[in-house]
Amino acid sequence: MITPTQQLENYLESFSECEKLAAGHALPWLRKLRRDGFARFCEVGFPTTHDEDWRFTNVSAIAQTPFRLARNGRARLSQQELEPYRVAGVACQLVFVNGRFARELSLPGKLPDGMKVSGLAGEISGNPGAIEPHLGRYLDIDRDAFCALNTAFVEDGAYVHIPRGTLVEQPICLLFVSTGDDASSMSHPRNLIVAEEDSQATIVEDYVSLDGGAVFCNTVTELVAGDHTVLSHYMIEREHEEAFNISTLRIQQGRSANVVSHSVLLGGALVRNNVHPVLAGEGGECLINGLFIGNGHQYLDNYMLVEHASPRCGSRQFYNGILDGHAHGVFHGRIIVHQDAQKTDAKQTNRNLLLSDDAQIDTKPQLEIYADDVKCTHGATIGQIEVDALFYLRSRGIDEVSARKLLLFAFASECLDRMKQGPVRRHVEELINRCLLQMANSAPGASTGIRREDTGRNWEEIG
């Protein structure tokens, strides 16, 4: 076991090195951003379960591991190795290996005029003027130690700039590959997506890992949705079972901006996904749609903080979880309605299927309302596969494994149906299909079925 001081020393070493060499190390504003981030991290350290926002999730496995910055992962990666991770029908696919942009592995594609999709480090060096007004402007490093840590190491990731009025029809795909080159390597990808007024686009963050070994990916995306923008963001986590993945999506929404965030958590050992939209302009709409499917000892934590800061905004949160084995899921949905945000309409729903006795879900709605003319609702359910439905399918000739898979897929499709038809939805559907088939195959069919017959109606309402 290493002490908090030793943990910090380890990070200090990485930080000193990074600070000297990283892109833009001579830029005073960036230097300050990094230093402030690191100072904040040193001050608070990793969160513990005493911290309300981390009540259900113990990150000591991350704190206890002496992670080093992954520096040279990409030399040995070939196009061929990435073949399985390509997504058909996208506008372009940028590849990041251990958080660093790998141009030679990326598929450029054709983009509308004036639009920019590139690596953040290159942009910091070549065009810092475009970055400075946005980078770190929206993220609150005081709220979350992982965000502070990411900011300390801010250097590379994706930079997407969508000019005013631009319509990007095909999705922009960002593939984050972690490789197990070093014993315990970490990366802190930082993405900046700036969508100017009246633009429309879909952005996909896809997290995969190529080799085994403990890897820690701590990513932050700042998404600036200008007035009247229509944006979709996907976060797909499908790393291996030893991976730690902490991600934060901070959305700043302008007037009448319509943003949809889809989180699909399938892989990883310990995964925490934070979605934090601030509805800063009047009439904004935000849909947060999530699906998490866990097995083995996976820990999948979904944390949302929806801030209504302007009048007449609507937000919707829908999360479905399927948990088997010893998997543990968390849904923590916090909605803050500020004093000025009258006529807010906020709703959150979390539905869960627990397929084994040892699977666990913690679900916590948290509404803080400081305005007096608002509509806020929340609800959560926990259930099992319904035996009556299973028998119904089987009595029509569908074998038990297929019947279970159909029922699991039906449950997951509530989330799929909120995704627009197109290449990303097909991609997600395929991943889910694969995942659920495995689950249906390994599920202990009849034995649990009979036991559950006694419970009668299988859904339990909470809250």
Add this chain to the structure above:
Amino acid sequence: MCLLEIKSLHVKVDNHEILKGIDLKVNVGEVHSIMGPNGSGKSTLAQVLARRETYAVSAGEVSYNGRDLLAMKPEEAACEGIFMAFQYPVEISGISNAYFLRSALNAIHRYRGLDEMDAMDFLPLFREKLKLLDMDEKLMNRSVNEGFSGGEKKRNEILQMAVLEPKLAILDETDSGLDIDALKIVAQGVDAMRNPERAIIVVTHYQRLLNYIVPDFVHVLVDGRIVRSGGPELALELEEKGYGSMEAEVRHATPV
């Protein structure tokens, strides 16, 4: 040819004996009706034949098409040609009716070594059967039974039966809760499926359905036993006298 033979079937639920020795023989081409008061064991019999695993068979044998039915899983029984129309059809959200039915048909086709059907092949067959049951095509893209009225659910059961073309169809109180118009449509749908290759067992509480599906044989089930068997006239007798007289006969015959 004998399709189903039940010998001295005893079934328990929660250690309580529901069926206390049923004997029944059904030949292909025949329509049998099993009638009885509530709680007599009619639905239990239907569910056991559809192989619901929560019913424990404590004694007896069931042979179907020369094979031991009690050794089959529900999906196997279905693939061998048994179909039960549920008394309470289950709602399944997230699976469309059309997809469900095609999956079922293809599972049966696979089992029998026949070609699977894609959505395009399936459509004409589907439309034909929908028409037979006077069903709106829109129901097909909705989730299985979700938000269907009682009558729509029952019609949907018969639609499934018409598509899957079973050798032995068991209707478990398909008439309950149906108004007369819906009843006629359902009955016509079933009657259209009568043929010399198929047997049908109609489980019902009331005689009304049997005006439209005239059975070859009627059996009266009281307290887990078949107490009378006869022709269609037996149903009319029951309609007139009610189950009371037969229940009294049973009480009389059973030593306390």
